[in-house]
């Protein structure tokens with residue numbers, strides 16, 4: 001069948017619009033370590049939108065363009081799905097029957113969903129009392145076996161690493177190299193959507209897997225000639241949990257952004273190299289600045305992300321005076337706001353009238369009519 005290039009392009013877009021996005025492994029097969037023998041375990045992750053942020057743009061001014069890469073719109077509500085489709089597919093390929101991970105929440109939700117899809121057992125270790133409710137609800141419903149420990153994420157990770165070394169379970173934390181391979185596709189999508197690389201990429205850092213994966217993706221497209229530059233990688237952490245900024249392990253990390261309550265990042269060396277190679281900046285934002293950005297995103301841009309994700313925008317706002325005129329900036333929003341409903345309920349300035357008599361007069365009076 002003959003198709004003109006423009007028709008081929010049109011149809012391709014139609015297919016995506018009709019919901020036939022094949023998932024990121026099929027979409028980017030030639031860029032990923034998969035073969036025809038790899039069973040592809042997918043929930044159609046990836047292909048997330050780059051959403052303009054006109055109000056933040058206007059606030060910063062000087063012709064700056066801001067986009068939000070909303071990876072909270074993945075199947076389990078976070079960017080982890082990009083890595084998990086790869087990690088679980090590769091585990092399935094070698095005949096693994098069980099996977100294990102430590103998690104601050106999102107990895108456990110994603111691992112549980114993809115393991116279920118692959119017919120594998122999922123064991124997840126989480127820090128007792130520090131996982132947001134939405135994430136816990138997901139892991140429970142997807143059918144994972146949850147082991148909640150009296151310790152933090154770093155202690156949980158130490159245990160799962162040792163367990164995976166000695167028992168027949170596959171580790172799916174970001175130490176698993178397939179995770180970062182899957183996650184690098186987010187950078188491909190950013191370049192495809194912009195037609196070029198952004199000037200800055202602002203991103204939250206916990207274990208620093210995602211910043212390392214993005215950088216890998218940006219470099220690969222640059223080398224392929226799909227972009228003629230690479231961005232400065234701007235990595236941010238919460239000030240109570242900032243080992244990569246202070247340059248030392250944090251024994252008792254603490255932050256409202258429980259997703260990144262991590263004191264001993266496993267991808268530390270990779271992240272330091274990313275910072276150097278990209279001429280990037282690593283810096284902290286306070287919990288107060290995180291909540292401020294979280295509220296601005298929801299109430300000014302209509303984008304509801306979880307607190308850890310708002311770290312990228314909090315960092316952007318902190319560095320707003322250093323943004324070059326007319327720069328194009330992408331802030332990565334790693335997880336959906338519904339992941340952590342109690343944070344939203346406890347941190348808003350909404351008008352919320354309660355206990356109102358159910359009659360029109362009482363209602364219209366409160367409405368100021």
Ligand code: AN7
Pocket residue numbers: 078102103104105106107108174204205206207208209210211259260306308309334335
């Ligand atoms: C929303 O789920 O580590 O720097 O165990 O959930 O790649 O670690 C989550 C991390 C940012 C940090 N935003 O990414 C876990 C976990 C959200 C996150 C990060 C996480 P990395």
